[in-house]
Amino acid sequence: MISIQETGTGWRSAGSVVARRLLLDRQAEFWMGELDPVRSRAEIRARVVAVVEETEDTKTFVLRPNAAWQGHRAGQYSSVEVEVDGVRVRRCYSISSPPGEALVSITVKRVPGGRVSTWLHKHTRSGDILRLGTAAGDFVLPAATPTKLLLLSGGSGITPVMSMLRDLAARDAIHDVVFVHHARSRANVIFGEELSELAARHAGLRLVLCLDDEPSAPRGFEEARFANLVPDFAKRSTFLCGPGPFMDRAERLWENVGASALLERESFAPTTAPARMVSSVEGVRVRLARSDRAVAAKGQGTLLEQLERAGERPAHGCRIGICHSCKCRKQTGTVQNVVTGEVSSEPDQEIQLCISVPRSDLELDL
Ligand SMILES: Cc1cc2nc3c(=O)[nH]c(=O)nc-3n(C[C@H](O)[C@H](O)[C@H](O)COP(=O)(O)OP(=O)(O)OC[C@H]3O[C@@H](n4cnc5c(N)ncnc54)[C@H](O)[C@@H]3O)c2cc1C
Numbered sequence: 001m002i003s004i005q006e007t008g009t010g011w012r013s014a015g016s017v018v019a020r021r022l023l024l025d026r027q028a029e030f031w032m033g034e035l036d037p038v039r040s041r042a043e044i045r046a047r048v049v050a051v052v053e054e055t056e057d058t059k060t061f062v063l064r065p066n067a068a069w070q071g072h073r074a075g076q077y078s079s080v081e082v083e084v085d086g087v088r089v090r091r092c093y094s095i096s097s098p099p100g101e102a103l104v105s106i107t108v109k110r111v112p113g114g115r116v117s118t119w120l121h122k123h124t125r126s127g128d129i130l131r132l133g134t135a136a137g138d139f140v141l142p143a144a145t146p147t148k149l150l151l152l153s154g155g156s157g158i159t160p161v162m163s164m165l166r167d168l169a170a171r172d173a174i175h176d177v178v179f180v181h182h183a184r185s186r187a188n189v190i191f192g193e194e195l196s197e198l199a200a201r202h203a204g205l206r207l208v209l210c211l212d213d214e215p216s217a218p219r220g221f222e223e224a225r226f227a228n229l230v231p232d233f234a235k236r237s238t239f240l241c242g243p244g245p246f247m248d249r250a251e252r253l254w255e256n257v258g259a260s261a262l263l264e265r266e267s268f269a270p271t272t273a274p275a276r277m278v279s280s281v282e283g284v285r286v287r288l289a290r291s292d293r294a295v296a297a298k299g300q301g302t303l304l305e306q307l308e309r310a311g312e313r314p315a316h317g318c319r320i321g322i323c324h325s326c327k328c329r330k331q332t333g334t335v336q337n338v339v340t341g342e343v344s345s346e347p348d349q350e351i352q353l354c355i356s357v358p359r360s361d362l363e364l365d366l
């Protein structure tokens, strides 16, 4: 409520009081932003409120995002940007917490020699701020929960399916779920305790842990053992996430029994090696149609790398062709896809900047 004060010169007009109040509000907003770095309308920033040691090489970072965060669906990922040795680097991490909560978690396995995972493990503490991207990805539970569900994961691939299971538990929708997880040993089962508690509480959840160090256990995914453990697997809507060879083997089994249509998979790394070493054309001119500017792409490498070297900051996530954050329309010109080797010369085609090299001058809808 605005109060109108009497001054020595009479009643001050309501308009001038409102204007002064607005100015004060803006100043307050500015100083609050200075004092509280998580505040931003444009960027998704999140304060780390807890760091949980899950296993010897995996930590969960519990985050409180600012108002720019628009939520996620169970199974989606977000990109996380950190500054490593003065360079901003971004990686994708599946959100392990269920949707609809004020706090959001990512669960990161430390990869030996890996830049971002090692940095997060070593340097990130409660109170720190991380930059996030909008939640993305179509590895999500359908709106109508399937009657028979199979969640199949290996190692850190448990993160998106754990979000799904937590979501189902929160909605009291665990009716007929089989959760099969592969790990090196019991100590390496991420969320092991919570999984056991959920299985004890929900009659509709069957938990199967496949541990490599069990006597006479096969390492990783093995068709005969799996079919024995989940005989009706081909009738279940299945969500699969884990290391590449593990997923490839599982996917072949679904193909062999003609059940591929029921299988959804999420990869953390590219499944296909680059088709060939494709050298790019240097010094091409790229017109960025939306901002009506032209830049000279710099050096060798993918279009994303060349544009970044030229000072541009196109949206991106995984940088390996998985997440589609970098997709854009190529209006004119020729690019080659480094994964498939395919050449795109037709106008108005969708390309991914992180796996395309320029072959001529280009016009992009950026
Ligand atoms: C959709 C999606 C969801 C994901 N969700 C998760 C998740 O929930 N949890 C999780 O832990 N991960 C997840 N990932 C993987 C994650 O994005 C990172 O790829 C992972 O953390 C490794 O990143 P990094 O920066 O630590 O490693 P990078 O620096 O990218 O290195 C990766 C590997 O390459 C090797 N390497 C790096 N540089 C060199 C070099 N110069 N020469 C030779 N080898 C090199 C490293 O030793 C390492 O083995 C997800 C990925 C995607 C695409």
Ligand code: FES
Binding pocket: 315, 316, 317, 318, 319, 320, 321, 322, 323, 324, 325, 326, 327, 352, 353, 354, 355
């Ligand atoms: S950045 Fe993920 S597909 Fe290009």
